[in-house]
Amino acid sequence: xxxxxxxxxxxxxxxxxxxxxxxxxxxxxxxxxxxxxxxxxxxxxxxxxxxxxxxxxxxxxxxxxxxxxxxxxxxxxxxxxxxxxxxxxxxxxxxxxxxxxxxxxxxxxxxxxxxxxxxxxxxxxxxxxxxxxxxxxxxxxxxxxxxxxxxxxxxxxxxxxxxxxxxxxxxxxxxxxxxxxxxxxxxxxxxxxxxxxxxxxxxxxxxxxxxxxxxxxxxxxxxxxxxxxxxxxxxxxxxxxxxxxxxxxxxxxxxxxxxxxxxxxxxxxxxxxxxxxxxxxxxxxxxxxxxxxxxxxxxxxxxxxxxxxxxxxxxxxxxxxxxxxxxxxxxxxxxxxxxxxxxxxxxxxxxxxxxxxxxxxxxxxxxxxxxxxxxxxxxxxxxxxxxxxxxxxxxxxxxxxxxxxxxxxxxxxxxxxxxxxxxxxxxxxxxxxxxxxxxxxxxxxxxxxxxxxxxxxxxxxxxxxxxxxxxxxxxxxxxxxxxxxxxxxxxxxxxxxxxxxxxxxxxxxxxxxxxxxxxxxxxxxxxxxxxxxxxxxxxxxxxxxxxxxxxxxxxxxxxxxxxxxxx
Numbered sequence: 001x002x003x004x005x006x007x008x009x010x011x012x013x014x015x016x017x018x019x020x021x022x023x024x025x026x027x028x029x030x031x032x033x034x035x036x037x038x039x040x041x042x043x044x045x046x047x048x049x050x051x052x053x054x055x056x057x058x059x060x061x062x063x064x065x066x067x068x069x070x071x072x073x074x075x076x077x078x079x080x081x082x083x084x085x086x087x088x089x090x091x092x093x094x095x096x097x098x099x100x101x102x103x104x105x106x107x108x109x110x111x112x113x114x115x116x117x118x119x120x121x122x123x124x125x126x127x128x129x130x131x132x133x134x135x136x137x138x139x140x141x142x143x144x145x146x147x148x149x150x151x152x153x154x155x156x157x158x159x160x161x162x163x164x165x166x167x168x169x170x171x172x173x174x175x176x177x178x179x180x181x182x183x184x185x186x187x188x189x190x191x192x193x194x195x196x197x198x199x200x201x202x203x204x205x206x207x208x209x210x211x212x213x214x215x216x217x218x219x220x221x222x223x224x225x226x227x228x229x230x231x232x233x234x235x236x237x238x239x240x241x242x243x244x245x246x247x248x249x250x251x252x253x254x255x256x257x258x259x260x261x262x263x264x265x266x267x268x269x270x271x272x273x274x275x276x277x278x279x280x281x282x283x284x285x286x287x288x289x290x291x292x293x294x295x296x297x298x299x300x301x302x303x304x305x306x307x308x309x310x311x312x313x314x315x316x317x318x319x320x321x322x323x324x325x326x327x328x329x330x331x332x333x334x335x336x337x338x339x340x341x342x343x344x345x346x347x348x349x350x351x352x353x354x355x356x357x358x359x360x361x362x363x364x365x366x367x368x369x370x371x372x373x374x375x376x377x378x379x380x381x382x383x384x385x386x387x388x389x390x391x392x393x394x395x396x397x398x399x400x401x402x403x404x405x406x407x408x409x410x411x412x413x414x415x416x417x418x419x420x421x422x423x424x425x426x427x428x429x430x431x432x433x434x435x436x437x438x439x440x441x442x443x444x445x446x447x448x449x450x451x452x453x454x455x456x457x458x459x460x461x462x463x464x465x466x467x468x469x470x471x472x473x474x475x476x477x478x479x480x481x482x483x484x485x486x487x488x489x490x491x492x493x494x495x496x497x498x499x500x501x502x503x504x505x506x507x508x509x510x511x512x513x514x515x516x517x518x519x520x521x522x523x524x525x526x527x528x529x530x531x532x533x534x535x536x537x538x539x540x541x542x543x544x545x546x547x548x549x550x551x552x553x554x555x556x557x558x559x560x561x562x563x564x565x566x567x
Contacts, residue, residue: 001015001016001017002014002015003015003016003086005054005082005083005086005087006082007057007075007078007079007081007082007083008075008078009063009065010057010062010063010065010070010079011062011063012054012055012056012057012062012063012079012082012083013035013054013055013060013061013062014052014053014054014083014086014087015035015052015053015054016050016051016052016087017042017046017050017051017052017053018045018046018047018049018050018051019050020050021050022048022049022050023048023049023050023091023093023094023119023280023284024049024050024051024052024087024088024091024093024094025045025049025050025051025052025093025094025095025096025276025280026052026053026054026080026083026084026087026088026093026094026095026096027041027042027051027052027053027096027097027098027101028054028056028080028095028096028097028098028101028102028104028105029053029055029056029059029098029099029100029101030097030098030099030100030101030102030103030125030126031099031100031199031200031203031206032059032177032196032199032200032203033059033098033099033193033199034055034059034060034061034193034195034199035053035054035055035060036060036189036190036191036193037098037189037263037265037266038053038098038265038269039190039191039269040190040265040266040269040270040273041096041265041269041270041272041273041276043269044269044270044273044274045273045276045277048277049094049277049280050087050088052083052087052088052093054083056076056079056100056101056104057070057071057075057076057079058070058071058199058202058203058205058206059195059199059202059203060193060195060199061195064198064202067205068205068208068209069209071202071205071206071208071209071210072209072210073103073104073107073129073206073209073210073214074107076104076107076206077104077107077108077111080104080105080107080108081108081114081117084117084118092116092117092118092119093117093118093119094118094119094120094121094122094276094279094280094283095108095109095118095119095120095121095122096121096122096123096124096272096276097121097122097123097124097126098124098125098126098264098265099124099125099126099238099262100126100203100206101126102123102124102125102126102127103126103127103128103129103210105121105123106121106123106126106127106128106129106131106221107128107129109121109128109223109225109227110128110130110221110222110223110249115223115224115225118225119225119226119280119283119284120225120226120227120228120279120280120282120283121223121225121226121227121228122227122228122230122272122275122276122279123227123228123229123230124230124232124258124264124265124272125230125231125232125235125237125238125262125264126238127229127238127242127243127246128221128249129210129211129214129215129218130214130218130219130220130221131218131221131242131243131245131246131249132215132218132242133214133215133216133217133218134218134220134245134248135241135242135244135245136215137218138245142241142244145239145241145242145244146241148239148241149239149241149242152236152237152238152239153237155237156207156211159204159207159208159211160207160208160211160212165204165207165208166200166201166204168200169197169198169200169201169204170197170201172197173197173200174196174197174198174199174200175196175197177196177200178192178196181263181266185236185261185262185263185267186261186267187261187263187266187267188266189266190266220249221249222249222250223249223250224251224252225250225252226252226254226279226282226283227250227252227253227254228253228254228255228256228275228279228292229243229246229253229254229255229256230256230257230258230264230272230275231243231255231256231257231258232257232258232260232261232262232264233257233258233259233260233427233470234259234260234261234262234470235260235261235262236261236262237262238262243255254279254291254292254303255303256275256291256426257426257427257470258271258272258275258425258426258427258470259425259426259427259469259470259471260425260470268425270425271424271425271426278291278292279292289374290305290372290373290374291303291305291374291375291426294329294374299325299326299327299328300326300327300529301323301326301327301328301378302326302327302328303327303329304323304327304328304329304377304378305328305329305330305331305373305374305375305376305377305378306320306323306328306329306330306331306376306377306378306379306380307330307331307333307369307376307378307379307380307417308320308323308330308331308332308333308380308382309333309334309354309356309380309381309382309383309409309413310333310334310356310382310383310384310433311330311332311333311334311339311340311343311344311382312332312334312335312336312338312339312340312342312343313334313339313343313484314481314484314485314517315382315433315478315481315517315520315521315524316332316334316343316380316382316383317332317343317346317517318516318517318518318520318521319380319382319517319520319521319524319525320332320343320344320346320347320349321343321346321347321518321521322518322521322522322524322525323378323525324347324348324349326525328378329348329349329350329373330343330344330347330348330349330350331344331349331350331351331352331369331373331376332344332347332349332350332351332352333351333352333353333354333356333365333383334351334353334383335353335354335355335356335383336353337351337353340352340353350369350372350373352365352368352369356381356383356405356408356409356410356412356413357404357405357408357409357412358412359408359412362409362412362413362416363412363416365416366416366417366420370420375417375420375421375424375426375428376417376421376428377426377428377429378428378429378430378431378528379413379414379417379418379421379428379429379430379431380431380433380524381409381410381413381414381430381431381432381433382431382433383405383409384405384406384409384433384435384485385401385402385405385406385485385489385490386448386485386489386490387401387402387445387447387448387489387490387491387492388444388445388448388489388490388491388492388502389444389445389446389447389491389492389493390443390444390446390492391443391446391447393492393493394446394447394492395492398447398490398492399447401490402447402448402451403447403450403451403454406448406451406452406455407451407454407455407458410432410455410458411458413430413432414430414432414458414462417430418430418462418466418471421466421469421471422466422469422471425469425470426470427469427470427471427472428470428471428472429471429472429473429474429528429531430459430462430466430471430472430473430474431473431474431476431524431527431528432455432456432458432459432473432474432475432476433455433476433478433524434452434453434455434456434459434475434476434477435448435449435452435477435478435479436477436478436479436536436538436540436541436544436545437449437452437453438452438453438455438456438475438477439453439456439477439544439545439547439548439555440544440548440555440559441555441556441559442559442560443559443560452477455475456475456477456534459473459474459475459534460473460475460533460534463533472528472531473533474524474527474528474531474532474533474534474535475533475534475535476520476523476524476527476535476537477534477535477536477537477541477545478520478537478538478541479515479536479537479538479539479540479541479544480515480538480540481515481516481517481520481537481538489502515538519537520537523535523537
């Protein structure tokens with residue numbers, strides 16, 4: 001339903017959707033948009049909320065007062081307050097703003113007199129001008145982030161030149177805007193905005209009326225309102241550095257990422273709707289999303305959920321400890337329930353027992369983890385087994401066992417959690433632990449090397465596929481690491497006594513090598529941090545990787561020696 005709301009002399013076009021008896025959500029659009037930008041979000045919210053959209057002054061069907069002063073942010077915040085009073089006079093609202101909509105919403109959110117009018121605030125691709133000004137004052141402590149943001153905000157400076165910002169709109173940019181967004185941002189607006197050209201031209205006044213005076217003389221604006229800041233990972237205009245010190249001003253703060261460009265409401269409407277709902281549920285005391293109830297400070301990975309398979313010992317246990325030390329909440333998974341529990345207790349995480357080769361078991365694991373703790377931000381597919389034997393000596397059952405765990409275990413982990421990461425739409429990372437044997441055609445590691453080579457190729461394929469969803473994929477190839485894999489490996493064609501002797505010999509060799517799992521764990525953490533594609537860990541792994549690229553024939557000759565090798 002459409003109605004007109006007065007804010008002083010300005011009439012604002014307001015649309016309401018859904019049952020007014022439900023909690024109210026007010027969505028504020030940015031530049032050069034209108035309320036239409038929220039259409040997909042409205043569809044997702046309307047069954048549970050009373051949803052309100054409106055056109056800001058100077059846009060769409062609302063009044064466009066002449067001059068620049070009417071577009072001062074104080075006036076737009078007064079408009080927003082008038083809308084809140086009209087659509088929800090007796091109850092606070094859940095507020096969400098995008099781009100300039102977030103900027104003007106921050107003005108009201110940080111106004112002490114409005115604190116009881118706002119139940120929660122979701123800020124998408126926009127920030128408080130005063131907070132940004134304070135951040136810019138401290139440029140010396142973050143010169144690189146400041147320089148990056150200035151480069152991304154080139155248009156803001158251009159808009160300060162009289163007539164320059166409005167010129168493209170006067171020359172017809174409005175008629176080409178949708179096509180331009182589609183070509184440059186992959187955005188396909190649901191409907192054409194007839195006033196786009198005028199909106200773009202008038203909206204430049206927002207920049208001229210507010211940016212310089214607020215950034216050069218910022219105030220100290222604080223709020224007690226629960227706030228979640230949603231950063232669009234591929235945003236070409238707003239970089240995350242500007243919100244680095246936001247905790248100074250907002251004690252109830254959650255930081256979230258969305259795998260989108262700047263126009264997230266148009267491309268990821270359902271994801272934004274879920275985030276808005278999750279914060280509203282938390283505030284209302286309803287069942288809250290684990291992503292919001294999780295602790296979000298205390299380290300680089302504070303608030304992140306990290307799942308590690310094969311976490312009962314070795315590289316898996318070391319990886320669980322490494323992420324936990326950086327603030328992550330860890331899910332330790334192992335076929336040995338007791339071992340998983342020991343690791344989980346050590347890092348203050350959660351334990352699950354599963355055989356990674358069991359498709360149904362892995363699907364249940366994913367369902368149970370997501371239901372209890374949310375979608376993991378990082379998934380480390382580490383579980384694996386060792387096996388030595390030539391191709392002719394390795395039985396079909398031995399082949400099947402190696403491939404079921406080393407390859408299918410990774411496939412199941414990638415499928416079950418990768419699909420959920422894509423559906424969540426907030427990015428993430430998958431780490432697949434392969435081996436230097438992936439590049440080493442050793443005659444006595446036929447099944448093992450094949451399984452690890454397959455994991456490496458799977459990871460490369462998956463990295464290309466998931467990149468569009470903001471999910472990174474890394475392949476880790478450790479080399480000779482002193483872990484329990486040497487004590488549990490199997491050998492083709494040997495009786496029990498011979499198997500035990502070979503295990504003891506392998507354990508002795510790896511023990512003398514003394515390359516600890518903790519060093520691999522550090523590389524895994526760094527791979528996630530830097531989104532590295534392939535990581536050979538030990539010196540021998542790096543040499544094998546180099547030879548596989550420079551001289552495969554030489555590597556085949558060396559590998560034919562049949563030395564004991566492994567992860």
